[in-house]
Amino acid sequence: VTETHDIVVIGAGGAGLSAAIEAKAAGADVIVLEKMPMAGGNTLISGAEYAAPNNWLQKEEGIEDSIDLHIEDTLKGGDNKANEELVRVLAENALAGAEWLRDEVGIVWEDELMFFGGHSVKRSLVPAGASGREIISKQLAKAEEMNIPVLLNTKATALITDENGKVIGVEAEGENKNYTFNTNKAVIIASGGFGSNVEMRVKYNPDIDETILSTNSTGSTGDGIVMAEKIGASLVGMEYIQTYPICDPLTGTLLYYDDARLYGHTIIVNKEGKRFVEELGRRDVMSMAIKAQTGHVCYELLDQKGFEASKLQENHGPELDYLYKNDLLVKADTIKEAADFFGIDAVELQKTVDKYNGYIADGKDPEFNKRSLPSTVEVGPFYILKATPAVHHTMGGIKINTNAQVLDTEGNVIEGLYAAGEVTGGIQGANRLGSNALADITVFGRIAGQNAAK
Ligand code: ADP
Numbered sequence: 001v002t003e004t005h006d007i008v009v010i011g012a013g014g015a016g017l018s019a020a021i022e023a024k025a026a027g028a029d030v031i032v033l034e035k036m037p038m039a040g041g042n043t044l045i046s047g048a049e050y051a052a053p054n055n056w057l058q059k060e061e062g063i064e065d066s067i068d069l070h071i072e073d074t075l076k077g078g079d080n081k082a083n084e085e086l087v088r089v090l091a092e093n094a095l096a097g098a099e100w101l102r103d104e105v106g107i108v109w110e111d112e113l114m115f116f117g118g119h120s121v122k123r124s125l126v127p128a129g130a131s132g133r134e135i136i137s138k139q140l141a142k143a144e145e146m147n148i149p150v151l152l153n154t155k156a157t158a159l160i161t162d163e164n165g166k167v168i169g170v171e172a173e174g175e176n177k178n179y180t181f182n183t184n185k186a187v188i189i190a191s192g193g194f195g196s197n198v199e200m201r202v203k204y205n206p207d208i209d210e211t212i213l214s215t216n217s218t219g220s221t222g223d224g225i226v227m228a229e230k231i232g233a234s235l236v237g238m239e240y241i242q243t244y245p246i247c248d249p250l251t252g253t254l255l256y257y258d259d260a261r262l263y264g265h266t267i268i269v270n271k272e273g274k275r276f277v278e279e280l281g282r283r284d285v286m287s288m289a290i291k292a293q294t295g296h297v298c299y300e301l302l303d304q305k306g307f308e309a310s311k312l313q314e315n316h317g318p319e320l321d322y323l324y325k326n327d328l329l330v331k332a333d334t335i336k337e338a339a340d341f342f343g344i345d346a347v348e349l350q351k352t353v354d355k356y357n358g359y360i361a362d363g364k365d366p367e368f369n370k371r372s373l374p375s376t377v378e379v380g381p382f383y384i385l386k387a388t389p390a391v392h393h394t395m396g397g398i399k400i401n402t403n404a405q406v407l408d409t410e411g412n413v414i415e416g417l418y419a420a421g422e423v424t425g426g427i428q429g430a431n432r433l434g435s436n437a438l439a440d441i442t443v444f445g446r447i448a449g450q451n452a453a454k
Pocket of ligand 1: 441
């Protein structure tokens with residue numbers, strides 16, 4: 001089947017849907033291709049918190065923030081590997097993007113901010129239900145209202161170029177038929193990252209091998225990056241892959257049980273019953289340390305008072321049920337009994353716990369310098385969780401300019417081609433701060449859509 005449209009958007013996650021809505025609002029005829037049976041990608045399964053400096057809730061709470069401070073935080077959080085020009089665009093347009101989602105797309109933001117690591121102030125908006133479901137369901141409803149077709153089960157396979165290298169269309173595979181989409185104006189690549197593509201991960205960063213699972217949607221296989229590179233696009237930061245240390249060893253799903261660690265209450269040990277890393281260390285450092293242990297897993301020990309202080313039962317009851325049922329979490333009267341459940345060396349573990357409790361009394365941890373030591377581990381019953389690191393976000397990708405135009409390896413614009421969202425690189429540097437992704441995909445998705453429609 002051959003069809004002609006002004007604009008084809010590849011990928012129906014948050015970036016692609018933002019781009020499509022803006023392009024259509026600017027008068028273009030737009031179609032969105034989505035390879036999975038449903039829209040949403042990583043955006044759908046994320047918490048979808050959104051960093052927006054100078055937002056309305058900050059004003060109500062008297063929190064002083066600035067665009068420059070957001071830029072500084074983002075650059076520093078990314079180990080100063082990000083492109084400052086792109087980060088400036090992100091910070092300058094983040095609030096407008098959140099207001100656009102609210103006023104034009106109908107997204108409801110909760111009336112409390114969240115404070116993410118690496119941000120100097122509390123600046124992150126939370127969508128209703130603290131889930132990307134709110135973003136994607138409202139964007140899909142808006143797309144439907146605007147008559148933007150979203151073709152599911154339709155995978156883009158190649159970009160079509162003319163003799164001058166300008167992009168003039170997309171080849172795609174549908175369920176029962178193949179398509180050639182010709183474009184009058186542009187193609188927008190918004191196909192997300194490559195966290196679920198082990199081969200591609202290892203190609204760019206051999207540490208992130210098959211022993212590391214993935215929190216990502218299975219559609220995050222880097223298709224857009226490969227298609228763009230094939231026609232000469234430049235890639236940037238491909239080796240920067242973010243892992244999350246505490247995930248489900250069966251599925252790779254991020255575990256909210258980890259709240260207990262973030263509050264400072266857990267001791268992390270290996271199968272030998274020994275601590276091996278600071279429990280509040282950087283995500284990447286902890287992930288690689290866990291990967292190096294027996295079975296590529298760690299065990300988090302928590303006592304009853306830490307369990308209560310972390311509000312695990314109240315906030316994450318269904319997850320606890322799942323963990324017990326799948327033998328990933330045990331609750332026992334003694335440390336020995338809990339250790340035996342997982343075959344952890346119970347004698348060593350008891351020694352580790354005694355030493356740790358001594359550090360709490362001294363107020364310092366000479367072994368690993370744990371930065372917060374709020375409570376001992378001594379009041380039964382005891383809990384042990386088994387966890388493993390998983391890929392969470394791929395920072396690298398297609399190189400773009402501030403107009404979201406794709407650049408070739410010489411730094412020239414590839415005509416007719418835009419990219420936005422996790423598929424692009426250079427905005428999050430070597431490490432993405434929590435809640436910067438939603439701002440990124442919304443800001444650059446909108447820019448791509450507006451410019452492509454011109
Ligand atoms: P972002 O956060 O950048 O919007 P997401 O992961 O949320 O990224 O969305 C990307 C979407 O693109 C996913 O729904 C994914 O299934 C889809 N996708 C990935 N590769 C292709 C492809 N080759 N053709 C069509 N859709 C694709």
